Amino acid sequence: MHAEPIDKTDKNIINMLAKDGRLSYRKISQKAGVSVVTVMNRVRRLEKGGIIKGYSVVMDYPSLGYDLEALIEVRVSKGKLFDVENLIAARRNVFSVYDVTGNFDVAIVAKFQNRRQLDEFVKYLQTIPNVTRTHTRLILNTVKEASFEI
Secondary structure: OOOOOOOHHHHHHHHHHHHOOOOOHHHHHHHHOOOHHHHHHHHHHHHHOOOOOOOOOOOOHHHHOOOEEEEEEEEEOOOOHHHHHHHHHOOOOEEEEEEOOOOOOEEEEEEEOOHHHHHHHHHHHOOOOOEEEEEEEEEOOOOOOOOOOO
16 A cells, blocks of 8 residues: 555646656656656655556557447356456456446456457356356447546
8 A cells, every 4th residue: 555645746747647658757857847856756656655556558449450349247146256257357358347236246348359259258258157147238439438637
């Protein structure tokens, strides 16, 4: 856990990196009005404290041929949730896996190149021991999928 409180400078640095993880310490220091050393030390502290967990590339999946996105809910037998989630999370097309409340136990967002891939994935889910039911919805349009300023 992060021991030290997050101040305005930390938030500013985090927000800049969330928008562009490739920003140099020099560029961040210019925008934040602090020294390069301050930025470097703050980023290291935020990484060490687990506030900044990593850096990644945001891909345009449709441009890469993954035009079909689905929200799939899964009901799991009691006591087997962790096992089932780990099996699902290991699949290549799975974008995210969530524990949820309500009529289902797991929500999955997965991306596919075509209906055949989606069909194979749903059929795979139904073969996992302790999966008792699935419910699949196609995502027609993504209105927002991004981090937000803190």
